Amino acid sequence: MKTKRPTVRDVAREAGVSYQTVSRVINNDTHVSPATRERVMAAIESIGFRPNRAAQIFQTERSHTIEAVIFYGGFNRFLFEMAHTAHQLGYHFSISAISEDEFISSLDSASSRFVDGLLLIPMVELNVTYDDLQRLTDGIPVVQIGAPLGANIPSVIYAQSLGARLATQHLIDLGHRRIAEITGPALNYDARDRHLGYRDTLRDNGIPAGQSIAGDYSLESGYQAMATLVESGEPLTAVFVANDSMAMGALTALRERGISVPDDISIVGFDDIPEAAHFVPALTTVRQDFNLMGKTAIEYLVRLIEDEGAPIQQTVLHPKLVVRGSTAPPRT
Amino acid sequence: MKTKRPTVRDVAREAGVSYQTVSRVINNDTHVSPATRERVMAAIESIGFRPNRAAQIFQTERSHTIEAVIFYGGFNRFLFEMAHTAHQLGYHFSISAISEDEFISSLDSASSRFVDGLLLIPMVELNVTYDDLQRLTDGIPVVQIGAPLGANIPSVIYAQSLGARLATQHLIDLGHRRIAEITGPALNYDARDRHLGYRDTLRDNGIPAGQSIAGDYSLESGYQAMATLVESGEPLTAVFVANDSMAMGALTALRERGISVPDDISIVGFDDIPEAAHFVPALTTVRQDFNLMGKTAIEYLVRLIEDEGAPIQQTVLHPKLVVRGSTAPPRT
DNA sequence: TGTAAAATTGTGAACAGTCACACATGGTAT
DNA sequence: ATACCATGTGTGACTGTTCACAATTTTACA
Known part of the structure; x- marks a missing residue:
């Protein structure tokens, strides 16, 4: 029961202009009067329009994407391992490196880019609930790496x-x-x-x-x-x-x-x-084992993407103590 | 003078089937007879058809992409810094982590994904010339991080x-x-x-x-x-x-x-x-300074993307010696 | 051999943008 | 006053693929 996304034409109708004018506004074209731009922006805001990036790329043949090709090897293990796992499961892997205040905008543009799944690797407490996340991302599956134990969000953590x-x-x-x-x-x-x-x-x-x-x-x-x-x-x-x-x-x-x-x-x-x-x-x-965590998270995310009914869960991995030479009984 | 890419219809004409059948073949649909599949594959091969991923995403509303959202912070500096720089310049950043034998296929699918630029981070000698690269990638700008001094390829290296x-x-x-x-x-x-x-x-x-x-x-x-x-x-x-x-x-x-x-x-x-x-x-x-190298490479790549006439060059950064405690005159 | 079912193949439409071009308006230089 | 140009806005066509459905062929089995 997915309502379809609003398009430029919907915005145009709402703002009382042509779809082409809407296109001009979203591309920051000059040759649009300030008043019209204002009106279009308001319409975009009011009906929640997000440009369809696939359609844009399709038409312009430009994706505004840079791809780093890295050979499998020992460095930068964490991100790297995740990318590798994703590829093996048939997915591309992209990175959005953001500051905290870009967080919201990054999530809500994800749906316009038709990202199939999001992997959150926050390093600070996110003060958003899972419901908030779902709303922001338009229902795109999310898996978080690192979260409080017991948090109600799909996640993979070490205890x-x-x-x-x-x-x-x-x-x-x-x-x-x-x-x-x-x-x-x-x-x-x-x-x-x-x-x-x-x-x-x-x-x-x-x-x-x-x-x-x-x-x-x-x-x-x-x-x-x-x-x-x-x-x-x-x-x-x-x-x-x-x-x-x-x-x-x-x-x-x-x-x-x-x-x-x-x-x-x-x-x-x-x-x-x-x-x-x-x-x-x-x-x-x-x-x-960070690699294991990354791999587990990707696999779980793919399961969530491909199987609607996959359960929300938190995978808790157990760390273990490795005793070496920096500990000994105290001096008596 | 870019010749336009072949489409499913071109393949269909070549193979003597309908475009829909071609679509079935490229999606590994069952319900295609082996003989027909064979013929279509041959046609695809012969005219060098690559499915237009943007059109596929546009139509299916699925990108097969997973995005990792990472907060700006101190870890995984190298890839991270590049992603950050790319974002600041208005580009998305994706990672393709491959084994050496996947190298060729990764490059040649890049054009079908409308990747605007490629950053190569090989860790072994690539035995392909710049011309080969250009042909493989269909002319997509490439910048390589790390290369032999004097190599005739856009690159950023430390001496x-x-x-x-x-x-x-x-x-x-x-x-x-x-x-x-x-x-x-x-x-x-x-x-x-x-x-x-x-x-x-x-x-x-x-x-x-x-x-x-x-x-x-x-x-x-x-x-x-x-x-x-x-x-x-x-x-x-x-x-x-x-x-x-x-x-x-x-x-x-x-x-x-x-x-x-x-x-x-x-x-x-x-x-x-x-x-x-x-x-x-x-x-x-x-x-x-790896961060500097990554940042420099991305900036150069974006210049190559946005300015057709930007020159092919190799940026050579100069390392410097940092003297600490592990060196001293030899015992006499 | 007939008939239903399954397998294979084809047709038209739709997706959501952008491009090229057309057109209207108003200001400015001649 | 006329021609020209810049600005602002609209219309039609087009992008390459997949979906839904229709049509045709082949297979299975009574």
Whole structure:
């Protein structure tokens, strides 16, 4: 029961001009009087017209699209793996890299481009509901990578708080009792869930919360945060760092101060990036497989596209702890 | 003087069937007799028909495209930056991630998708000339990222051999005379040019070439290569490693063997990835700005698209040496 | 062999824009 | 005043494909 999209002719009728004039307006043609343009714009707005990009490309033989041809190989794994999976399933893969304020407009133009499915990879909390999304995108299937656990939206996530629990419990099991934390950015829900997992694990073990310093997931911020932590003078024997990049920065900060890892302080990271095994010392961390997440998300999205009845679900992948050399029992 | 593309009707005339039958064939519809299908396929082949994807999308309202919506932020910088630049210039950005054998088919379907421009990011030598490319893509503008210096193709490159020269000369200036090398994959022209820069610099300084071990740019291969190098027993005081990832692996291999960097052996890398400053010791390396390269390439591509007369050129960016803690004069 | 069913093939129309051109109006230079 | 031009607007034709349906041929089976 899909009502058909309004066309230039509908707009023309509404605005009392010819369809050609509407065409001129949507192409920012000169030779349209300001008054007429105004009227057409109002009509477009009022009936919710979106130009049919396929028809435009068909007619003009121009798509305004640039395609990057990349050979399968080891770099830029995440986006790359998704593109590859999409291709294997018979879909083209395009990227819309936007700032947060372009979010809405990007979604609502998707339907005019006949995008079959959208993959959302937000890094901050989206304050839109699934219903909002559906309305914005005109019902185009959406799968989100990374979302709060239990969120009512088709999504693929790693259980962040579980990962944080594994990391924190590992420290506790080693005998640590003064465990600080370097968190990710506050608006990021992965970061928040990692924080909660850390906090709850301490609480469940009857251990008081340690200091918590906020970073932004960047190498530099990890370096800064660790410096702050050390210079605060607060006693601590272990730090849970919310991602591996920050952990790398943290290790540098400790090394510069002559503090030994893991003898003086144990460090646990999160993500298990390929470099983690080569940090000094090799980093104990929580493994998430981004490629798997991307692949799973694409496959699910294609299922949603091709099977109307496919259920809304959240796929929760379980991270696991990888113990290496950056953790040890505290000095006695 | 563009001859217009053949359509289903042209194919139909050629094959002696109706256009609808042609449509059935290109959509893999059942209900077409094998003989007819065969005949239509031959006709398609013979007149070089490619379905007009815009018309298909227009008609079916399905694009077979998945779009990833990514927020501007620090991750996956390279593709991301290009997508962002393209958007700012009014273009959509899509990725075609292919294996080498899909290369040709990907290029020749580009014209049927009305892609306005192609960005080639090969990681191995392409054995096609610019003319071949132009013919394959039906004249669609192409810009290649990374190519041999002086190649006759629109391209944006970093002067790889210059970078290698800077690195090697730095080692020589410090007093090193036994300088080995860990190279990238042999088929990669960046890797080859880095090797040549290294070789020529030694030659120009009248220093005999050191050992050369091939890696594949991966962390692991750097680790392996350095292990091999050390265990060969050949005396050496410095190693030029063809990229930072391998250098990281190399540092690990040395550390495991109790060999001190830079006291026993100096190491120079290539790329200056963000992590390089946090290696132990911080890595002396050659800086290339990938974002700049991506941005430059997109801007040039758009110029080629929008201005027929824009000249074919190769933009050569100059890398620079970043000296950190992994290099020092050799032990006396 | 007849007849229904299935398989194969063909015809007309529709999709939503843009292009080329036509036309009307009003201002300006001669 | 006349011719010319710029501006603003409208009309008809066209793009290449697929859909719905019709027509024809072949197959299956009583």
